Amino acid sequence: MTHPTHRTPDPTTAPTIGPTTVRGAGPVRAADTAVVGGGIVGLAHALAAARRGDRVVLFERDTYAVGASIRNFGMIWAVGQQRGAVYQRALRSREIWLELSAKTGMWAEPAGSLHLAHRPDELAVLEEFVATTPAAREHGTTMITAAEAARRGPAVRAEGLLGAMWSPTEVNVDPRRAVPAVAAHLAEEYGVDVRFGTTVRGIAAPRLSTTDGEWRADRIVVCSGNDFATLYPEVFRESGLVRCKLQMLRTGAQPDGWRLGPMLCGGLTLLHYAAFEDCTARAALDARMRAELPFHREHGIHVLLSQTADGRLTIGDSHAYAATHDPFASEEVNQAILGSLREFARIPDPRITERWTGCYPSLRDGRTELVADPEPGVTVVNGVGGAGMTLSFGLAEEVLGR
Template identity: 75%
Template sequence: MTTMTTVNRADTAVVGGGIVGLAHALAAAKRGDRVVLFERDDFAVGASIRNFGMIWSIGQQRGAIYERALRSREIWLEIAAKTGLWAAQSGSLHLAHHPDEVAVLEEFLAITPPARERGARMITARETLERSTTARADGLLAAMWSPTELNVDPRRAIPAVAAHLAAEYGVDIRFGTTVRGINLPGVSTTAGDWEVGRVFVCSGNDFETLYPEVFASQRHLMRCKLQMLRTGPQPDGWQLGPMLCGGLTLLHYAAFDDCESKERLAARMADQMPFHRENGIHVLLSQTADGRLTIGDSHAYAKTLDPFESEEINRAIVDYLGTFAQLPNPEITERWAGYYPSLRDGRTDLIAEPEPGVTVVNGVGGAGMTLSFGLAEEVIAGR
């Protein structure tokens, strides 16, 4: 008696259920592919749910990366319109309490016409306080207002995107399934073998299981550990409005790298806030769908990082937040660490083809929520 073996087939397989994997599954499905996505955990637990939920176009490298971020924003809004996903078009305020911060913001706008064309501009302290009841008034000189930043709730958004892919495009999402090996057209998993035409490996912080040689050759690829905090829901339905940041953020994002005035700011911060600079601290403030406030973060880079949180770093984050923002209820209810791969040579992503038909996509750093949808469209279109 002959036993018939059922063969699972798809056009495209995606490994990884974080935002990078979901974005590639969406782009492939929109192209008309039959897509299967494998995620080893029962639900997403990595960097994609441990972040601010900021779609932060304004901080990205000028040029193609900035445009990629804006395209990602469009896709987030498309998904929100179809699913009811919470996506607040809140915009952002870069608050300036020192003249050197004003100088960097003014220079950035002077050399970045695309941001100005999309509404970014300097506003007075009075105009800032009209837009934000959270911004600290004492010592406030001005702010840069940008309308393009979008706020989603990552712990809700990532599962909602996965459900949307399954319902709208028929993507076969296999949570709790580990990919053991790839030998095209075969893909071996803990839930059976598949035959596929292409594979996109979007494994995030686990870059040592599949194609470790790709990552071993990247001497600038490091893991980044960050610390973040969250308050409880704010009272009486209070809303943050624009997402906020202060002067330290101008030293973190690539958008400001070419600003000559940044050197003076960096020198002051090194003198006045050495602990913050040594620990890669800059502070952003966003909100969740149920009114909680997310605060962070710090940055430590190494191949291997310890798993422990430093309360001194947490205090430094909260203390710096207090220099530019005041919260109705600042009580912290959650603390956590996040980990993601980051390229320390200025690249925004790592795209590699270790064998025909297999594409590794990694190294998006802390901009996964901001860039992944646009990046995936570009990667899929080129293959």
């Protein structure tokens, strides 16, 4: 994959940035690339365009990002991604996250992950994955003993643990801080004109009609997340996209500076991520889980545990797929998530301080993204599912390099 070079924008032509922008009626303004959507997918495409030297404007209708991009774990979870090109995309995204952290001081912890096996069928899937995935082994993924897993992760439940898979590639960020930090970096470092609180009402390339006036752009990238109706609704009607609703929880800061170390997950996670789909041992695990945990399988529950910089633990999640979801959270689902967590982890203070739901677009046919060109000069990018934090930076370089 060829990565775009970084050309510093010409200060005589770069657009005015950030909150100092004077808004109002006037002539049509211009940019090389316009991005619609201020979630992580849109931010990633703005970054990729800006690194090429484009003059970039980004429009987000909300006054700050409030969607799926801030309602997730903040896990950059390369090890779970589809083998091959998608895994490499995740690794490239990881590189960019660490570059941004080094430049901005944004917290990004390369904590790695532990997949814990308390049952023989879970261990069999992990062992098969490591044995049959040389790319993961090349990046440090390996099987470790139960004793070693307990040493690496202070929350690991050692009772009955048969072994674990260690992967060093996973990075943890706090999405509620990271997403605003990326937006600020785009404005400050690259002169991207970041326009929160601005709705794009219509596009007839190269023109965009917005609540902040008319714009022209040589290339327009639409990263509209859950909004399937405003721009190019026909693309979304034909795409097969549905919305995935999830439930998540968070504890308060853990006492005495206690740190989780590697992010943790258990057997249910092996049924969720595409990385494990080709493992022959997975069928036996799936059959047992359906028999023993029908509620979990019905509600798409698998359990991950991560920690924020200030010591809070993020726990989740569930997955329900439909065109439209009710806005309510099920406490039965929350309790099932917490019960599964207790099967593989012990934490000092498990009291829950926050509960929330999230919603993201998902493709249910195995595709990892939707990239469509509804008219010349316009590209729609959507459907990265629950892997937006993991894949968006790498995906954006691929899309803009087409």
